Amino acid sequence: MNPDALLGGFADAPLQSARAFRGTLEALARPGEIREVTGAMPPAPLSVAAGVLLLILCDGTTSVHLAGAYDCAALRDWITFHCGAPLMAAEDAMFAVGDWDALQPVTRFAVGQPDYPDRSATLIIEMPDLSPQGQRLTGPGIATSAQLSLPETAAFRANRTLFPLGFDAFLTCGTQVAGLPRSTIVEES
Amino acid sequence: MYVAVKGGERAIDNAHAWLAEERRGDTTVSELSVAQIREQLALAVNRVMAEGSLYDPDLAALAIKQARGDLIEAIFLIRAYRTTLPRLGASLPVKTEEMAVIRRVSATFKDLPGGQILGPTFDYTHRLLDFKLAAEGEVPAAPTAPASTAPVPHVTEFLNREGMIETEPTGDAQPADLTREPMELPANRALRLQAITRGDEGFILSMAYSTQRGYGRTHAFVGELRIGTVAVEMDIPELGFAVEIGEIELTECETVNQFKGSKTVAPQFTRGYGLVFGQTERKAIAMSLVDRSLRWAELGEDYTGAPAQDEEFVLMHADNVQATGFLEHIKLPHYVDFQSELELVRRLRAEVFATQEAAE
Amino acid sequence: MIVHPAPQPTDRKAWMGLLARAKPAHLATLFPQLPPHDFLRAPEIGAVMVRGRIGGTGQPFNLGEMTVTRCALRLGSGTVGHGHVQGRDKAHATRAAVLDALLQTDQAAALQISVLQPLAEGEAQRRATRAAKAAATRVEFFTLVRGEDQ
Numbered sequence: 001m002n003p004d005a006l007l008g009g010f011a012d013a014p015l016q017s018a019r020a021f022r023g024t025l026e027a028l029a030r031p032g033e034i035r036e037v038t039g040a041m042p043p044a045p046l047s048v049a050a051g052v053l054l055l056i057l058c059d060g061t062t063s064v065h066l067a068g069a070y071d072c073a074a075l076r077d078w079i080t081f082h083c084g085a086p087l088m089a090a091e092d093a094m095f096a097v098g099d100w101d102a103l104q105p106v107t108r109f110a111v112g113q114p115d116y117p118d119r120s121a122t123l124i125i126e127m128p129d130l131s132p133q134g135q136r137l138t139g140p141g142i143a144t145s146a147q148l149s150l151p152e153t154a155a156f157r158a159n160r161t162l163f164p165l166g167f168d169a170f171l172t173c174g175t176q177v178a179g180l181p182r183s184t185i186v187e188e189s
Numbered sequence: 190m191y192v193a194v195k196g197g198e199r200a201i202d203n204a205h206a207w208l209a210e211e212r213r214g215d216t217t218v219s220e221l222s223v224a225q226i227r228e229q230l231a232l233a234v235n236r237v238m239a240e241g242s243l244y245d246p247d248l249a250a251l252a253i254k255q256a257r258g259d260l261i262e263a264i265f266l267i268r269a270y271r272t273t274l275p276r277l278g279a280s281l282p283v284k285t286e287e288m289a290v291i292r293r294v295s296a297t298f299k300d301l302p303g304g305q306i307l308g309p310t311f312d313y314t315h316r317l318l319d320f321k322l323a324a325e326g327e328v329p330a331a332p333t334a335p336a337s338t339a340p341v342p343h344v345t346e347f348l349n350r351e352g353m354i355e356t357e358p359t360g361d362a363q364p365a366d367l368t369r370e371p372m373e374l375p376a377n378r379a380l381r382l383q384a385i386t387r388g389d390e391g392f393i394l395s396m397a398y399s400t401q402r403g404y405g406r407t408h409a410f411v412g413e414l415r416i417g418t419v420a421v422e423m424d425i426p427e428l429g430f431a432v433e434i435g436e437i438e439l440t441e442c443e444t445v446n447q448f449k450g451s452k453t454v455a456p457q458f459t460r461g462y463g464l465v466f467g468q469t470e471r472k473a474i475a476m477s478l479v480d481r482s483l484r485w486a487e488l489g490e491d492y493t494g495a496p497a498q499d500e501e502f503v504l505m506h507a508d509n510v511q512a513t514g515f516l517e518h519i520k521l522p523h524y525v526d527f528q529s530e531l532e533l534v535r536r537l538r539a540e541v542f543a544t545q546e547a548a549e
Numbered sequence: 550m551i552v553h554p555a556p557q558p559t560d561r562k563a564w565m566g567l568l569a570r571a572k573p574a575h576l577a578t579l580f581p582q583l584p585p586h587d588f589l590r591a592p593e594i595g596a597v598m599v600r601g602r603i604g605g606t607g608q609p610f611n612l613g614e615m616t617v618t619r620c621a622l623r624l625g626s627g628t629v630g631h632g633h634v635q636g637r638d639k640a641h642a643t644r645a646a647v648l649d650a651l652l653q654t655d656q657a658a659a660l661q662i663s664v665l666q667p668l669a670e671g672e673a674q675r676r677a678t679r680a681a682k683a684a685a686t687r688v689e690f691f692t693l694v695r696g697e698d699q
């Protein structure tokens with residue numbers, strides 16, 4: 001394993017992971033709100049926010065799929081050392097990381113089973129930019145409506161029709177993260 | 190129905206303070222240290238580790254002290270603690286054939302390579318209370334004899350050579366883990382063994398005893414019982430190889446059971462298996478009997494309705510933390526549930542009396 | 550900078566096992582002063598699921614967990630060391646990781662003598678004592694000859 005893979009984890013794991021987890025929880029509870037998370041310094045092409053998500057959400061019992069350019073030696077080693085998560089094919093993954101194009105088709109990810117809807121995948125979608133404009137979001141956790149620059153509409157609308165099954169998503173860019181749970185209704189604005 | 194009840198905080202605080210005082214007991218008697226429990230109540234520590242499902246003698250000893258010697262309470266404390274630990278991974282399967290044995294006996298073969306090693310056993314003691322222990326005193330060192338360091342082979346391997354006993358299907362499939370995913374029935378043998386090894390010793394013992402008395406009889410012999418230490422190895426991804434992370438003491442029991450054969454298999458012996466943390470031989474023997482009795486379906490035996498053949502009955506009732514949690518919760522406030530029951534019974538009684546009056 | 554021959558994985562495996570099995574207090578006496586180091590993974594207490602095999606030889610099953618403390622660090626020289634030790638002693642894991650790193654440097658020969666050798670001897674002694682006590686409880690069967698025709 002490349003020695004650089006051992007760098008870039010939390011320096012003060014108890015505090016940093018608790019803060020980051022809280023931020024992530026809030027992001028998922030308030031879909032569309034953009035938050036900052038910091039503390040990880042993962043190798044390229046992974047963003048800081050996606051790195052933080054992997055550090056706090058993944059361990060040896062959560063399989064991770066690296067899509068497209070993210071499936072590189074530097075990132076595989078980094079995840080193996082810092083998370084211990086097994087790297088898997090898209091169909092078997094509990095978490096998937098990549099840009100939107102590389103994650104396609106998103107219908108291949110697990111959406112859970114009627115008796116265990118939680119056995120579904122969480123997508124970490126790396127974005128070139130993330131801003132509170134674009135698609136209109138409504139649903140649980142949103143007072144009236146929110147706006148978020150999503151990569152497309154149709155896939156999320158299709159996912160919503162599966163509720164209570166479906167995948168959950170985080171959108172990340174730099175240190176920014178926004179949550180998009182399966183319960184959110186996405187419309188063109 | 191559960192309703193949050195407020196109040197009673199002061200009573201609870203005071204009860205806890207008194208509990209702490211009672212735990213300490215008479216202060217003119219010197220306090221028990223955790224190290225004393227670990228060293229001198231080692232079999233209690235072993236039981237707490239086995240059923241708490243966490244190998245850490247110091248923690249188990251602390252739990253016993255905190256629980257005032259209530260082992261199920263101590264097991265509960267260990268189970269609660271282990272949920273706070275991140276899972277760093279899984280070990281490679283331990284190699285019990287390489288165990289450094291301190292005890293190894295076979296009830297099936299008198300003269301076997303490696304010999305019968307009694308170890309520090311209660312067997313052959315007269316079960317007379319030893320009042321000398323009431324007085325403190327030095328214990329003389331146990332005698333020694335020249336020892337070989339060669340690994341002691343498993344007894345069942347000898348039977349294997351003649352094809353007299355079934356061979357275990359080998360492989361490296363990832364076993365299901367009931368601490369991570371809810372147990373789903375029917376469970377495979379790996380999952381059953383996990384449930385039994387952490388199950389309540391008394392329950393597993395009674396289940397095993399019931400098979401001996403005829404409720405799902407399996408005609409078990411202890412092919413081999415061994416106690417000793419094994420190395421625990423784990424793959425370390427950042428190193429690219431496996432390293433030893435420590436040593437644990439285990440008890441292993443293999444039973445040899447009669448099997449009359451089936452349409453496809455010639456008569457041969459079958460196996461039951463027990464493997465438990467620590468020096469826990471009663472549990473390991475019981476585990477191997479229960480393991481064997483739960484295998485009736487795969488071996489094409491008859492289901493006689495015996496409790497020890499009923500996978501759901503055994504696996505769903507073996508865990509003493511689950512059992513005690515559900516049992517003991519009924520002493521906690523159920524005021525609202527009971528109020529509704531009370532009103533129901535009053536109404537039913539009133540209806541009965543009204544009918545009686547109308548009839549008269 | 551002097552380049553040292555990389556240690557054989559078998560050697561490293563052996564010393565990591567020895568350091569993990571060492572009694573923390575014994576290790577601390579043999580190697581009290583730690584050189585400066587930076588943590589790559591601060592000492593962390595966790596659990597490892599110990600597995601057995603069905604029937605001793607068959608498919609794996611989960612036996613139960615054990616406590617393990619691990620840590621990864623880098624010495625000033627850049628050498629990386631890893632420690633994975635049984636129990637909950639962070640100082641033990643740190644000391645094991647520092648020694649793992651130092652044993653990859655030119656200090657290896659000296660540490661072999663001052664740390665690894667005493668550890669190995671202590672361990673061999675402990676094991677031999679238990680094996681000898683066990684051997685003393687080995688049953689020597691003798692058969693009483695019975696019957697008419699001798």
